[in-house]
Amino acid sequence: MTTTTTIDEDWTLRSRADVATFLDHQQMQALKSEEFWVISLDANDNLIHVMRQTSELRDKVYIDLRLALLRAKTKGAAKVYLAHNHPDSRRPRASWNDWMSTMKARWLGWRLGVPVLDHLIMGCDKYYSYLSGDSRWNPLGWLFRVALNPRRFLPAAQ
DSSP: EEEEEESOOOOOOOOOHHHHHHHHHGEEEEEEEESEEEEEEESSSEEEEEEEESSSSSSSOOOOHHHHHHHHHTOOOOOEEEEEOOOOOOSSOOHHHHHHHHHHHHHHHHHHHOOOOEEEEEESEEEEEETTOOOOOTTTHHHHHHOOOOOHHOOOOO
């Protein structure tokens, strides 16, 4: 089930720490079933829209990433953050499906002109960021960083 959440407060989300604080404020880590959120920002990093995809399943949520990003674009998003929770998880980790979904979202966001800035996994008291990419948890963390900023990893032009 997809819902749109209206946020009564003004939020400016300039970093993944700001997004984690916002999600803590929304009590995402306390949810009993898994949810996937698309957090839409304008060009000045102001929150304009939150789309929540919920599931009755405890450990899975299905989302059509193309439709979610298109909806964010129609709401006026210049960029988005993705987030989902792992209920009752003390140490959130990225699964292979999480990785593939994130890479697909990055590609779709690039194609649609709505960049995906990061994907956070919320646990009980911690969060995991794909951008920071702890190599013990995800051997492909460097790949996500390259996808975010490929020019940084290319040799300088002569």
